Amino acid sequence: MPATTLDLRDLPPAQRHQEVHAAFEALDDGETLEIVNDHDPRPLYLEFRADVEAFDAENYECTEEQPGKYVAKLPKRR
Template identity: 55%
Template sequence: MARRLDLREMPPSERHPKIHAAFDDLEPGETLTIVNDHDPKPLFYEFEAERDGFDAENYRSERRGSDEFVAKLPKQA
């Protein structure tokens, strides 16, 4: 099961707590997909440093438009 969050309409102050909660709800081997209005690279560094179970090697991010970035944050199996 994959989970998807579209954060573009969410206030910035609510985004990271929501992302962390959704990641915590994943089972090992599942992936959280986020849609954001900016490059989520700082989130990658945050997860890499702070989140046990984050599979940094399989993280993917893609720019799909001027205000659409899609990132996949996998949880280790």
């Protein structure tokens, strides 16, 4: 179950990655950040996989719940 849900759809695009990184850093080990976005967050996934050591890329999930609503789960390693 996600510890934190962050809806990015109302944030300006230039602020989104910064907000996600801050929320992810605030998680405890083993928790998950769930983000809601208006487009596929694949670039964010690639950024996290390359740059964030605590990111558990193997357990990342993303679903398109409806057009314009993507929900991604970014787990933090234990």
